[in-house]
Amino acid sequence: MNPASNLQKMLDGGHFAVSGELGPPKSADIETLKHHADEMRNHVDAYNITDNQTAIVRTSSIGVAATLMQMGLEPTVQMTVRDRNRICLQSDLLGAVSFGVRNFLCLQGDHAKFGNEPGSKNVNDLDSMQLLETVKNMRDKGVFVGGEELEHPLPNIFIGSVVNPFADPFEYRPYRLAKKIAAGTQFVQTQCIFDIDRFERWMEKVRALGLHKKVHIIGGVTPIKSIGAARYMQKNVSGMIVPEELITRIKGSENKKQEGLNVCVETIQRLQEIEGVAGVHVMAIAWEEVVPEIVERSGLYPRPKLA
């Protein structure tokens, strides 16, 4: 059996995991991204590499993952089903595994109409649930979707997905998580948590169903860099809840950026107190340089070094 990924070891070992996020650029020049990756190398256990996020053409997740591997860092490759059919998804998975990627995050992806190619086809050949099952079956049963066998078994890959406690119908969301667990997810990352009360209500139901014992739940957080950014997320990002009180709090503070960070740190501290939350995923979009400070102030530094 190949060794587990660092992220998997961290979570399986019961350590509160910390992951970061890197959004590839709209060019092949990834020097800035590499710089950000380097800045947080001692503060995160793995890095999500987004897959053409918000349907905007960017350097591919797998391409960036190759560079991270060369830098000695651990990528979590995001795979949406929006742009690739089952042939390509399975092929890309094999390609990424072939150079050492072990963490995969399976997701649906925003509709193409939100991005810079609104005229493109939305592939959606598989849905996110089916992609999870596909990856699990490739790993555990050694078969492709079509039923043919892989020529050689896959190593120990770690399968993740996303859940959104802020989407509707709220009451159904824990059952969707249960379905994702049945489909093969081993860890899940949540949509950015700003409404922590709602998140706690969701967790209560998750615990009542015993799901927190079957999957590693990683809370997603984003530091609010400006009121404009908060408003944008509140109004334009689908499936997100940014409470008005939060915006009022930051608005009313002398140092708004500092207050944004304070909110983020408080959220992470509260997440650590919630039974069943296994880690935090910090999505400091266009504000990557603050990740080390957030992690340190949240009491999650230094990161455990696992053999």
Added chain:
Amino acid sequence: MIVGERKPLAEIAAMLAPFKKICVLGCGTCVTVCLSGGEKEAAETAAALSLLWQKEGKETEASTLTMLRQCEYEYIDDLAERLNEFDAVLSLACGVGVQTMTTRLQDKIVLPGLNTTFMGYPVEQGVWTENCLGCGNCVLDMTLGICPITRCSKSMLNGPCGGSQEGKCEISKDVDCAWQLIYDRLIKLDALERMETIQPPKDWSTSHHGGVRTTVREDVKLESSE
């Protein structure tokens, strides 16, 4: 027209298993013309189901009715009361009909007896073929009447791929190469220069890829009576 094909009887019987009193509801327009879901097919389906249930010793009953169009409220309303006595309707309309019925008759369970196969036409008696995908941005002017989006298996817009041989598509010897057809037609009409232009990537947002489509025509909307 919309072309449909009746589902296999075993599949229909399985979906009807929880119900006791069933109305097999034919649709009097497209699926009547393509001989898959009209009055005659409704009667045949009900008879076949009754025979099956009789053999299995079940007490389920199937009656038949036919609606001129299951995709329009006014025809649904005309028959709505007569559907009250049934605990499920097996609709032999296309998917449009099944859903319009469901939307209009919220308390009724309406199940699909057909697979809606495509928009197309009868090539000859008993043979139908697809020729429009409803992409929302017609290109038939470019090819003078042959749709490459629908009839080319790869929806290519710039001529035939390398899999075209002897007028046939690489996916099957039974499928014509749309671009061979287009080429032949343009030669005949002395308009081959139409194939010289590099057609840019298609804007698929007018098709289903842009999400659920709705047409609003202010010019034909009725004024509110209030």
